[in-house]
Amino acid sequence: EARGIIKEGAKMVQAVATADVPKFTIIIGASHGAGNYAMCGRAYAPRFLFLWPNARTSVMGAQQAAQVLLTVKQQQRTRDKAALSEDEQRKITDSIRTQYEREGSPYFSTARLWDDGIIDPVETRKILGLCLDVALTTPIHSSHFPVFRM
Secondary structure, three states: OOOOHHHHHHHHHHHHHHOOOOOEEEEOOEEEHHHHHHOOOHHHOOOEEEEOOOOEEEOOOHHHHHHHHHHHHHHHHHHOOOOOOHHHHHHHHHHHHHHHHHHOOHHHHHHOOOOOOEOOHHHHHHHHHHHHHHHHOOOOOOOOOOOOOO
């Protein structure tokens, strides 16, 4: 962060958001939080969005979410002058981790039509070629965004 990663990341997000070109996204591993935005995730409505079978996507990783939500629960209990037992803490983190792992699965998002499907990694090049063919049949509109400094 001392090197300005937030500022540089914001430039990347702006570039993705304002680029008036066909966007194709293939999630090949973990895609969480701001990185999902910077790399043209679902929120940017890419022309095509595919996932590999091992992909994971969510607001944050399961372990990080479990820790954050456990901390929030502990702070609530502290205000109420009560403490969480170790058993309660484990139940909370296990429940959250299980939910995030289930809902971060590519099968979960594909079943809800949040993307264009799960692809075999071996077929990636072929599928990108088909996507490019489809994109060429649609007019590309000119951008109305100002030039910004990278």
